[in-house]
Amino acid sequence: MKKLIPFLSTALLLLVAVLMVQGYRNATPGEVLYRQYFQAEMPANAGNTRAVAVATLDPDASLLEQGRRHYLSEDYDLALVSLRAYLESNPFPDDYLPELMAGTSAMATGNYAEGKRYLQQLPDTHDEADAAALWYLSLIDLHEEQLGAARAKLELLSQQPLGSEYPVNEVLGELNAK
Numbered sequence: 001m002k003k004l005i006p007f008l009s010t011a012l013l014l015l016v017a018v019l020m021v022q023g024y025r026n027a028t029p030g031e032v033l034y035r036q037y038f039q040a041e042m043p044a045n046a047g048n049t050r051a052v053a054v055a056t057l058d059p060d061a062s063l064l065e066q067g068r069r070h071y072l073s074e075d076y077d078l079a080l081v082s083l084r085a086y087l088e089s090n091p092f093p094d095d096y097l098p099e100l101m102a103g104t105s106a107m108a109t110g111n112y113a114e115g116k117r118y119l120q121q122l123p124d125t126h127d128e129a130d131a132a133a134l135w136y137l138s139l140i141d142l143h144e145e146q147l148g149a150a151r152a153k154l155e156l157l158s159q160q161p162l163g164s165e166y167p168v169n170e171v172l173g174e175l176n177a178k
Contacts, residue, residue, distance in 0.1 A: 029175075030142035030150065037171055038139050040076060040104035042097060060089045064098060071101045076108040087118070096122050096129035104136060116140050131162035138171075151175055 067082030083102035086093075093099065099118045106115030115136070122133040134157040141150035154172050157163040 028145050030145040030147055033171060033174055034139050034143040037142075037167060038107065040071070040074070040101075040108040042071075042100065060086050063089075067098070067101060067105075071105060076105040080105040080109055080111070096126055096132075100129065100132050100136075107136065107140065112140050112143060127160070127162050131157060131160055131165060134160070134163075135166045135168075142171075147175060 063082050063086040067079050067086060070076070070079035070082060080102060083098055083105060086098055087102055090098070099121050103115045103118035103122075106112070106118060119133050119136050119140075122129040124130045124133070134153045138150045138153035138157065141147070141153065151172065154168050154175070157166065158168045158172065
């Protein structure tokens with residue numbers, strides 16, 4: 001009996017591994033690409049302190065700073081709570097980063113509709129915000145298996161100056177190969 005337990009444990013472990021690999025293979029193409037490329041992060045050329053560039057008299061500044069700290073420590077649930085509260089009080093922030101952080105935090109926690117809503121509110125007059133919105137909205141499209149919509153956004157992003165900040169060509173190449 002004692003010799004049978006290690007054998008059964010090994011067999012169970014192998015079975016779980018095979019099922020996980022099979023599940024990954026059966027995943028839809030858009031979901032696979034979404035998992036491969038989604039990372040909640042601020043644009044590289046956005047300074048970490050820009051997000052909290054609010055007047056010191058702003059009573060909601062602590063909510064924004066708290067959301068930013070949670071975001072940078074990858075605690076997206078708490079970041080989303082703080083950023084959501086901040087954006088409810090400040091629906092038109094001076095900077096695009098609060099909405100970007102809220103949108104990507106929502107995506108990271110599986111709240112795709114909420115993430116989409118925040119990302120669609122990003123200003124299209126700011127190149128960084130426009131590029132980030134197109135990138136993350138295309139990833140949501142991939143997650144939802146809207147491959148045509150994702151491809152259109154990625155092609156538009158590839159034409160923008162800041163499109164090179166994102167792995168657009170790699171995703172388009174993989175989309176075209178499928």
